[in-house]
Amino acid sequence: MPTSGFRVYRTEAIVLQRHDFGEADRLLTLYTPAMGKVRAIAKGARRTTSRMSGHIELFTHTELVMACGRNLDVVTQSQLIHSHERLREDLWRAALGFHVLELVNLFSEERLDNIQVWHALLDVLGRLDVGQSQEASPAAAELSVRYFEARLLDYMGYRPELRSCTRCQECLEPVENFFHPPSGGLLCPGCAQGHSALLPLSVDAVKVLRVLQDGDYGLSSRLRLTSSLLREIDTTMRRHISHVLERDLRTIHLVDELRTSGA
Numbered sequence: 590m591p592t593s594g595f596r597v598y599r600t601e602a603i604v605l606q607r608h609d610f611g612e613a614d615r616l617l618t619l620y621t622p623a624m625g626k627v628r629a630i631a632k633g634a635r636r637t638t639s640r641m642s643g644h645i646e647l648f649t650h651t652e653l654v655m656a657c658g659r660n661l662d663v664v665t666q667s668q669l670i671h672s673h674e675r676l677r678e679d680l681w682r683a684a685l686g687f688h689v690l691e692l693v694n695l696f697s698e699e700r701l702d703n704i705q706v707w708h709a710l711l712d713v714l715g716r717l718d719v720g721q722s723q724e725a726s727p728a729a730a731e732l733s734v735r736y737f738e739a740r741l742l743d744y745m746g747y748r749p750e751l752r753s754c755t756r757c758q759e760c761l762e763p764v765e766n767f768f769h770p771p772s773g774g775l776l777c778p779g780c781a782q783g784h785s786a787l788l789p790l791s792v793d794a795v796k797v798l799r800v801l802q803d804g805d806y807g808l809s810s811r812l813r814l815t816s817s818l819l820r821e822i823d824t825t826m827r828r829h830i831s832h833v834l835e836r837d838l839r840t841i842h843l844v845d846e847l848r849t850s851g852a
């Protein structure tokens with residue numbers, strides 16, 4: 590068995606998940622620019638003397654030196670790039686942030702890089718990481734996450750069809766159309782007949798979803814949406830995402846609770 594020659598590499602990373610492991614270690618799920626999702630172990634990170642611990646909190650953007658292990662890579666050094674600590678100061682933005690981390694984790698395969706997802710993740714965390722004094726309305730935060738979801742779906746190959754009917758292929762009229770997750774997008778009123786699991790979508794909701802999908806954040810962020818329209822967009826996105834992932838998201842319940850309590 591070789592005693593030297595362990596491959597060591599340096600990478601930036603965002604911490605997606607963090608679990609206690611053994612006596613004093615932490616098990617990390619990271620997202621990296623060149624390798625996508627990576628699991629790693631940070632030995633001794635729970636000791637009070639560990640210099641690493643503050644660098645590997647959830648949401649942190651960090652630079653790590655890793656040694657390739659037989660099963661898990663081992664974090665040997667860390668340097669904080671951005672803690673995104675202001676994101677955590679607000680429950681609503683933190684809940685949205687957890688939702689983003691969960692999405693990246695569920696959509697990513699280990700060791701399958703996607704540089705666009707990396708940049709989209711950094712962007713959305715940056716947008717949620719704003720001080721109380723800055724313009725950071727709950728609606729703006731929510732919209733930035735819907736924008737992120739549209740990007741993520743695009744980059745992973747699950748872009749919903751919002752312009753033509755997924756069945757008859759006709760361009761959709763500006764009337765109430767129907768989102769149908771199993772079809773991967775919208776159905777016109779004629780084709781929707783007889784289908785179950787339909788989500789009626791208002792003309793405005795379809796417009797907003799198209800703006801988000803077109804990928805112009807400047808335009809998306811200038812939309813001023815009523816809470817009912819925001820809700821309609823959220824419901825559509827989560828139905829589509831749950832269908833693609835074949836599961837419900839854990840973080841949805843936290844988001845719903847906070848929305849109901851008006852936090």
Ligand SMILES: [Zn+2]
Pocket residue numbers: 754755756757758759776777778779780781
């Ligand atoms: Zn049709």
